[in-house]
Amino acid sequence: MSQQQDDAMNILASDISVKDVTCDHDHRASCSNCRLGSLCLPIAVSTEDIEQIDNIVLRSRPIDKGHHLFNQGDNFKSIFAVRSGTIKTYSLSPSGKEQINGFYMPGEIFGMDGISDFSHASSAVALERSAVCEIPYDSLGILSNELPSLQRHFMQLMSREIANDQRLISWLGKNSADERIAALILSLSARNVRRKFSATEFRLPMSRTDIANYLGLTIETVSRILSKFSKQGVIELQNKELKISDMEKIREIAGIK
Amino acid sequence: MSQQQDDAMNILASDISVKDVTCDHDHRASCSNCRLGSLCLPIAVSTEDIEQIDNIVLRSRPIDKGHHLFNQGDNFKSIFAVRSGTIKTYSLSPSGKEQINGFYMPGEIFGMDGISDFSHASSAVALERSAVCEIPYDSLGILSNELPSLQRHFMQLMSREIANDQRLISWLGKNSADERIAALILSLSARNVRRKFSATEFRLPMSRTDIANYLGLTIETVSRILSKFSKQGVIELQNKELKISDMEKIREIAGIK
């Protein structure tokens, strides 16, 4: 593996936070100087407005791998933005089966499924050491009244979540295991690009089990298909370090997504 | 089939609109006297507020079966509420395959996937003669500033859409064809109940092809399973007229949803 790749991986895995968060309550980072700003905040929001937002956002100390931000059924108080690391959300069916609803990476917002009935419909857990910003929903509502652009932005965020979910529904419904996995790889790649990292080399932050669960497959199938892709030369994979060797081919497998 | 059932079917199929909409521009029906009011409007909204909402809502003449309300890629202007009939939304993959995203019945809201980038991510078509209320998004934004409860309600609606989609993701990912079909039947039944109609006898407003597409199955599998359910005596089915004979059994098949 190249040094350049190592660098990209390290940046991806640890991102902004690692040095910032060594103190218990890190209030130094703010929305205005956050490197993710334009991803998570409305572009339309002016500098003064950002300061107001800053005032309501709570910044947590780092969340260790495996620790929960909230659990299914908890009272809904806040939505969250990922600052570093990866968060997965999942729900348990009445019979106790886990279903992963999404993976959230830096700059992405989650927890919006709790708004409708003031109780979280899913649980959120850190897949690696992560940091998040917590945005209390009450404060957000009040602030939205003063900042129409903020309100619009949140509608847009929720709308995007809806569109994303519906795209996932399409994949799951009628695509083969090959297509699903290729599509996931492309999704991770695109989100990496959005954060100005490599489109072709990154670390899979989740386990094979999580990938399988998310895509509605078994872990064996995921493993087999990743091996097949490797043998075909479209990817290179060592543990969780992924390199896309043939982007065109991946797109083709995914159905030109 | 009983007379009572016939009545229920007719009401379900035609609902409020048929007599109202024979004139070209029907402005008589209003949110305040709409029988669906409490389903689609915020319960918290007061009577005076409803009048304000009334002012921004456009009521369309009936949409004939097969006609579109909007197409994928169209500029986003409004969201819609179903007054009568059934609307399906679907998107086309780059390769041209259709994927149905949802079926919307009276009192339900759709079109919210267009907010994020001002362009509809899906198309909406009437499965039968239907009527809808169109709510211009601009007016809604302005009005929301004056009516905080309206804004909250819309956040809730979108949140519910997210939660619904995520539930669908769970079904599609890891459930058998039997479970999917049983779950769809239960969903239709529950939505009927919500509108104060029969839980056990109603008309399937969509074709077998649509059911198959929505659930990620083939039409043959859908047909076979519906036949099997009939033979087992858990449902009775003649064309699109459905009667649930053994609700417990359906729940059991669906996995106690």
Added chain:
DNA sequence: TGGTCGACTTGACGCATATCAAACCGACCG
């Protein structure tokens, strides 16, 4: 150094669902 454990890989086999093909049925039309 060797041992254990969890995450992952690989192989053999079976089943659920897709695919292919044909027949049925009601609606509409000449």
Added chain:
DNA sequence: CGGTCGGTTTGATATGCGTCAAGTCGACCA
């Protein structure tokens, strides 16, 4: 009345993925 057509049902066969089982690899620890 017969003919055609779209939507649906039913049957025979193929296959993709799940299931079960065994094996590999790396991390951690005594």
